[in-house]
Amino acid sequence: MAPQLVLVRERYDRQELLASRDRVYCLCLGFVGNAADARDLAQETFAKALAHFEADRPANPQAWIMRIARNTCLDQARRKKSRGPQHPISEWHAVDGRTPESEAGREEEIAIVRRAIAGLPGRLREVLVMREYGELSYQEIALALGIGTGTVMSRLNRARSAVLRFYQEEHHGKSG
Numbered sequence: 001m002a003p004q005l006v007l008v009r010e011r012y013d014r015q016e017l018l019a020s021r022d023r024v025y026c027l028c029l030g031f032v033g034n035a036a037d038a039r040d041l042a043q044e045t046f047a048k049a050l051a052h053f054e055a056d057r058p059a060n061p062q063a064w065i066m067r068i069a070r071n072t073c074l075d076q077a078r079r080k081k082s083r084g085p086q087h088p089i090s091e092w093h094a095v096d097g098r099t100p101e102s103e104a105g106r107e108e109e110i111a112i113v114r115r116a117i118a119g120l121p122g123r124l125r126e127v128l129v130m131r132e133y134g135e136l137s138y139q140e141i142a143l144a145l146g147i148g149t150g151t152v153m154s155r156l157n158r159a160r161s162a163v164l165r166f167y168q169e170e171h172h173g174k175s176g
Contacts, residue, residue: 016061016062017046017049017050017053017061017062017065018046020061020062020065020066021042021046023062023066023134023135023136024042024045024046024065024066024069024134025038025039025042026038026133026134026135027066027069027070027073027129027130027133027134027136028041028042028045028069028072028073029133030117030129030130030132030133030134031070031073031074031077031129031133032073032076032077033114033118037076041069041072041073041076042069044072045065045068045069045072046065048068048072049064049065049068060140060143062136062140063136063140063143063144064144066130066134066136066140066141066144067144067145069134070126070130070144070145074126109167109171112166112167112170112171113163113167115166115170116162116163116166116167116170117129117163119166120159120162120163123155124155124158124159124162125159126145127141127145127152127155127156127159128155128156128159128160128163130144130145131152131156138152138153138156
């Protein structure tokens with residue numbers, strides 16, 4: 001390949017990588033549950049990705065960086081495990097006419113969903129987080145995790161069902 005084409009391709013791949021900033025942040029937020037840690041993990045993800053980009057030359061930069069983000073989040077979770085559960089500070093501070101009572105109800109619903117996601121087995125949780133927070137396609141998740149698309153769909157279905165069951169049990173338990 002001509003040197004100019006190599007430089008253009010390299011620049012395009014790096015731009016594609018950097019264009020996934022929001023998706024990486026959302027994925028990290030889904031794993032850790034708070035903005036500060038998510039920003040730190042997203043930054044760590046990009047530092048790792050850019051440091052290894054030349055050596056790895058990924059065929060699909062989006063799936064590649066999401067795999068790095070996932071692994072970075074899992075590494076951090078392992079490091080924090082000895083400290084016990086962390087309770088994230090709410091991300092919902094917008095003023096839009098909500099009452100304190102309605103806001104408290106919303107916060108409780110968010111907390112229930114977060115507990116449900118945190119309680120999922122790792123294989124189900126990572127697929128759900130990658131799809132819902134990272135907004136990855138089934139194919140991108142399959143590529144990032146090295147599993148089949150059918151397996152992604154199955155795990156995602158089981159994860160969503162489990163979260164819904166947990167939410168219904170928690171929500172009905174508090175109101176009934």
